[in-house]
Amino acid sequence: MAEAKIPKATAKRLPIYYRYLNILFNAGKQRVSSTELSEAVQVDSATIRRDFSYFGALGKRGYGYDVESLLNFFKKTLNQDRLTNVALIGVGNLGHALLNYNFRQTNSVRISAAFDINEEIANTIQSGVPVYPMAEMKEQLQIQQIDVAILTVPIDDAQKVADELVAAGVKGIMNFTPIRISVPATVRVQNVDLANELQTLIYFLDHYGSEAANQ
Numbered sequence: 001m002a003e004a005k006i007p008k009a010t011a012k013r014l015p016i017y018y019r020y021l022n023i024l025f026n027a028g029k030q031r032v033s034s035t036e037l038s039e040a041v042q043v044d045s046a047t048i049r050r051d052f053s054y055f056g057a058l059g060k061r062g063y064g065y066d067v068e069s070l071l072n073f074f075k076k077t078l079n080q081d082r083l084t085n086v087a088l089i090g091v092g093n094l095g096h097a098l099l100n101y102n103f104r105q106t107n108s109v110r111i112s113a114a115f116d117i118n119e120e121i122a123n124t125i126q127s128g129v130p131v132y133p134m135a136e137m138k139e140q141l142q143i144q145q146i147d148v149a150i151l152t153v154p155i156d157d158a159q160k161v162a163d164e165l166v167a168a169g170v171k172g173i174m175n176f177t178p179i180r181i182s183v184p185a186t187v188r189v190q191n192v193d194l195a196n197e198l199q200t201l202i203y204f205l206d207h208y209g210s211e212a213a214n215q
Ligand code: ATP
Pocket: 089, 090, 091, 092, 093, 094, 095, 115, 116, 117, 118, 121, 134, 152, 153, 154, 155, 157, 160, 161
């Protein structure tokens, strides 16, 4: 399939559409109108139509969208029909929580290997995931064909570990540390700063209350 460039905001909504379409499909529904979809996923129908237009005309006027073909389409786009193994580096409090969580509500990603510098935790199994010493990281990432890593090490080690991940050939890093790591342009970083997200929420509530929410 040609790699259509879709806007980041659209890409972020795809899993939401996908999850809902899956529910419809499992309930035996064959089609869905854009209004119904809009209400269920809380995205206005104009946005839905625009999002879908990036993938070509999928909807028919007066008919709505065909659930199964839409689902198959998103499945391919999101690679939901393929399992992506992901690594986690730093099995501290947050790392532990993520191992335990392990994205069970999706069938498409799972943390299959964790790494830690602490010798007490390396060579153990945590929440069903093997934890390897850092010295084995490069080798394990290659054996397991992992090119995505979740970074939950302390701030002071984040850049160093990111460099090690890049050297090991990782293509994407989900950075849970509050610092911005530097990586080559060929590596993609997604920052998830939980404290910052929470502070932003509180800031907006303090300054604007809940009325202007989501606008
Ligand atoms: P958090 O709540 O942020 O997860 P924590 O207080 O439980 O953290 P941290 O000191 O932040 O623990 O360390 C997180 C984990 O990262 C620990 O298990 C630690 O052993 C591991 N770690 C520290 N430095 C490195 C490193 N250079 N490489 C790999 N793992 C590391």
